Amino acid sequence: MARAVVTMPAQAKRGEIVEIKTLAQHPMETGFRRTQTGELIPRDIIRRFTCTYNGVEVYRADLHPAIAANPLISFTTVASESGALTFQWTGDNSYTVTEIAPIRVE
Amino acid sequence: MSRETRAIQDDDTTNPGMLWVLDGEALWNRKAGTADRACAACHGDARTSMKGVAARYPAFDAALGRPVNLEQRINFCRTGRQKAPPLAFESRELLALTAYVARQSRDLPINIAIDARNKPFLDAGSEAFHRRQGQLNLACSQCHDDNWGKRLAGSLIPQAHPTGYPLYRLEWQGLGSLERRLRNCLIGIRAEPHAYGAPEFVDLELYLMWRANGMKVETPAVRP
Numbered sequence: 154m155a156r157a158v159v160t161m162p163a164q165a166k167r168g169e170i171v172e173i174k175t176l177a178q179h180p181m182e183t184g185f186r187r188t189q190t191g192e193l194i195p196r197d198i199i200r201r202f203t204c205t206y207n208g209v210e211v212y213r214a215d216l217h218p219a220i221a222a223n224p225l226i227s228f229t230t231v232a233s234e235s236g237a238l239t240f241q242w243t244g245d246n247s248y249t250v251t252e253i254a255p256i257r258v259e
Numbered sequence: 260m261s262r263e264t265r266a267i268q269d270d271d272t273t274n275p276g277m278l279w280v281l282d283g284e285a286l287w288n289r290k291a292g293t294a295d296r297a298c299a300a301c302h303g304d305a306r307t308s309m310k311g312v313a314a315r316y317p318a319f320d321a322a323l324g325r326p327v328n329l330e331q332r333i334n335f336c337r338t339g340r341q342k343a344p345p346l347a348f349e350s351r352e353l354l355a356l357t358a359y360v361a362r363q364s365r366d367l368p369i370n371i372a373i374d375a376r377n378k379p380f381l382d383a384g385s386e387a388f389h390r391r392q393g394q395l396n397l398a399c400s401q402c403h404d405d406n407w408g409k410r411l412a413g414s415l416i417p418q419a420h421p422t423g424y425p426l427y428r429l430e431w432q433g434l435g436s437l438e439r440r441l442r443n444c445l446i447g448i449r450a451e452p453h454a455y456g457a458p459e460f461v462d463l464e465l466y467l468m469w470r471a472n473g474m475k476v477e478t479p480a481v482r483p
Binding site for chain 2: 156158160174176178180181221222223225227
């Protein structure tokens with residue numbers, strides 16, 4: 154189960170600053186831990202998060218080991234035009250989750 | 260619990276436990292077992308049918324003649340009604356379903372009714388809470404009744420009111436049940452932990468929930 158939740162206002166005034174909160178379901182296994190028998194648990198993390206607003210990148214984050222599981226990323230953008238925001242998380246073991254949220258700008 | 264942890268818990272958009280609740284909602288509506296029925300086929304909309312249920316558990320099961328906790332009740336439904344194999348304790352699916360059911364009781368007061376049938380089990384739980392055990396020879400009550408509010412290796416000792424289980428523990432980086440927490444405590448006092456679903460645990464859970472009567476359910480809570 155790979156789930157991601159995006160919370161943002163569905164409509165905004167032109168020029169308004171909107172807050173976006175994203176929560177992705179991911180164990181963020183660091184690659185430094187070992188099992189009880191001493192075997193290394195392979196790294197399994199989200200490497201990159203991007204947000205594009207009508208095709209234009211407005212936010213990007215590189216994630217590293219030791220970032221907590223189920224990372225919460227919160228940021229703001231300026232509502233400039235109606236359209237859709239696309240959120241994409243990519244990581245190890247070909248992990249890819251894409252969420253699309255529409256926004257109406259008046 | 261710090262102000263920051265409470266802020267994470269109280270906002271559904273930042274509470275990581277909600278990821279399990281959403282998974283639980285999907286499982287609630289998914290058909291399972293040879294009976295090919297979903298939870299929703301009998302119980303309908305959990306938002307109404309499961310409201311307040313978690314606040315009454317562990318509850319007495321007449322067929323079994325002893326109290327059962329919410330996880331066990333879900334598994335009885337799976338084996339009895341859905342004719343499906345029971346879910347393993349602490350499995351992602353069981354935690355998700357339990358969290359989804361318990362979420363429907365959020366902000367309702369815990370209401371454990373004690374009658375002649377479950378009184379002996381409450382007494383057994385109370386006895387276990389006050390009994391010294393383990394190599395450290397400590398009783399639960401010595402920390403959680405006598406010394407709550409003080410610090411144990413930098414962590415605040417709480418009063419042991421299980422209001423938010425299953426809860427997201429930052430130390431676990433995931434959701435876990437009350438029994439997982441009790442096992443942590445037992446290992447901490449160098450006692451032999453009981454197996455998941457053991458009657459000793461359910462008795463203790465019953466006592467702890469009764470002790471928290473009137474407090475509001477916080478599932479899915481977030482704790483350090």
